[in-house]
Amino acid sequence: MDQNPKVNPAVLGLAAFGLTTVLLNIINAQLISSENLGMILPLGFFFGGLCQIYAGSWEVKLGNTFGATAFTAFGSFWLALVAMIILQSLDVIAPIPKAGLALFLCGWGLFTLYMTIPTFKSPKALTVVFATLTILFFLLAIGQYYSSVHTLAGYEGIICGFSALYLSAASIINPTFGREIMPIGKPLVK
Numbered sequence: 428m429d430q431n432p433k434v435n436p437a438v439l440g441l442a443a444f445g446l447t448t449v450l451l452n453i454i455n456a457q458l459i460s461s462e463n464l465g466m467i468l469p470l471g472f473f474f475g476g477l478c479q480i481y482a483g484s485w486e487v488k489l490g491n492t493f494g495a496t497a498f499t500a501f502g503s504f505w506l507a508l509v510a511m512i513i514l515q516s517l518d519v520i521a522p523i524p525k526a527g528l529a530l531f532l533c534g535w536g537l538f539t540l541y542m543t544i545p546t547f548k549s550p551k552a553l554t555v556v557f558a559t560l561t562i563l564f565f566l567l568a569i570g571q572y573y574s575s576v577h578t579l580a581g582y583e584g585i586i587c588g589f590s591a592l593y594l595s596a597a598s599i600i601n602p603t604f605g606r607e608i609m610p611i612g613k614p615l616v617k
Contacts, residue, residue: 434485435598436481436482436483436489436494436498437486437494437594437595437598438595438598438599439478439481440478440479440482440483440486440494440497440498440502441591441592441594441595442478442595443482443502444475444479444501445589445593445595446470446474446475446588446592447467447470447471447505447588448560448563448584448587448588448591449584449589449592450466450470450588451467451584452563452580452582452583452585452587452588453585454581455567455570455578455580455581455584456581456584457581464512467509468509468513471506471508472505472506472509475502476502476505476509477502479498479499479501479502480499480503480506483496483497483498483499483502486498496542497542500538504535511523525571525572526571528568528571529569529571529572532567532568532571535564536561536564536565536568539560539561539564543558543560543561546558547614547615547616548614548615548617549614550594550611550614551611551612551613551614552590552593552594552597552611553594553611554615555590556590556594559583559587560587562583563580563584563587566579566583593609594611596609597610
């Protein structure tokens with residue numbers, strides 16, 4: 428086991444984001460029924476939400492503004508999404524109209540778009556995660572009005588989630604073995 432005293436919270440944060448994203452988008456792609464959404468709610472709350480917020484707070488301690496911002500924000504996204512679904516199902520809030528949900532998703536798309544820019548100085552694998560997530564948010568927003576686009580977004584979201592899982596795996600496997608077993612690519616910008 429790796430005895431390196433420097434902990435990399437990105438391993439947990441990327442895994443939490445990736446797995447939750449893959450499973451939700453399997454539903455969005457209609458590979459399984461939306462009746463399975465109940466499995467996403469606890470996962471989105473605890474793993475996608477809280478674990479990413481923990482990873483973000485650990486990134487603060489390491490002085491990593493990007494990691495702290497990204498993990499805390501996307502952890503909060505999952506908590507907000509879960510809360511929205513639960514509050515609607517309990518009739519605490521009215522169902523969100525398509526325009527409101529599209530605006531919510533576009534807002535996250537804009538945030539993700541500007542968060543993608545700093546990834547150009549990071550390994551390509553991180554750029555892939557953020558670029559595919561940016562596309563995903565905008566496709567999901569458009570998908571509020573076109574079911575075929577929503578389904579396409581599901582497939583694209585599966586790719587996004589697996590890219591995060593890949594980077595999470597590489598971020599723990601490569602240092603453990605002391606060499607690059609899983610390539611993550613050179614930065615686009617030096």
